[in-house]
Amino acid sequence: MFPDTVAHWWRTMPDDVRRAYSRRASEYVALLGAVADMDPLDASLITRWGTGVVGPILDAGCGPGHWTDHLREQGCEVRGIDLVPEFIARARERFPHASFDEGDLLASSFRDSSFGGVLAWYSLIHMQPGTRRSALEEIARILRPSGALLVGAFLGVQDAALDHAVSPALLCSEQGLASQLESAGFQVDAIHTRSPDGRRPHLAVLAHLL
Incomplete structure (x- = not known):
């Protein structure tokens, strides 16, 4: 079974970012939902990773929920969490057999070692x-020993600004x-x-918790 439901998940995301995604949620879902x-390479990587995870998976920052439902279809025990209410509402409508919650990482009430894997795909x-760093430390806390993490991001000079x-x-x-x-224990x-x-x-x- 999944860990206890958390009331909030991504307090780390500023309110202006949440509002920006809320305003463009429908457009985002239509283009990238x-x-x-x-990219088929992403689907292949996420599938291989997810089906190799032992235990429940958290799709952290799940957006409109497509990766959460994809992993569910692969037989994974998975739930998706996102700060944007519009994403969660659309995810629940589009993927009624998957599990979704609103939430905030640094205000998480997940117990230690709750998950076998965390997907943080562009989140x-x-x-x-x-x-x-704080988010990665919290992910380390909620992962089981040797738990798996897959992170997706834009590649470039570390912490250089991107006009998203x-x-x-x-x-x-x-x-x-x-x-x-590595600094967070992976x-x-x-x-x-x-x-x-x-x-x-x-x-x-791809990394695992030490």
Whole structure:
């Protein structure tokens, strides 16, 4: 069974970021709200990762819920959490068999070692470096020993500003994100990068809790 429901999840995301996503939720869902809209390499990576996790998975910052439902369809025990009410409402409408909650990471009431895996797919990109460190430390707290983490982010100079379409964001470098993960108690298992035609360079890091 899943851990106890948390009242809030992403306090780390400023209110202006939440409002920005709320205003553009319908547009976001239409453009990026389905696995079919994603790069097949991402779908393959997330599927392999998720089906290898032992125990429940938290999709942290699940947005409109497509990855949560995708993992559910693969047989994973998974729930999605996001700060944006409009995303959660749409996720529940579109994927009624999946589990979704509003929430806030640093105000989490999840018990220690609650999850076997956490997916943080482009959900840390709006956080300042100190807040991101705190988020990774909280993820480490709620993961079981040897629990798995998969992070997706925009690749570039560490913590350089990015003019994101919805709200300002920060880039991550391979070494920069790896160092933050290691400082939070993780061991990096693999790093994937690519530069798709016409799209921003992409970074994915797989790690496990020591």
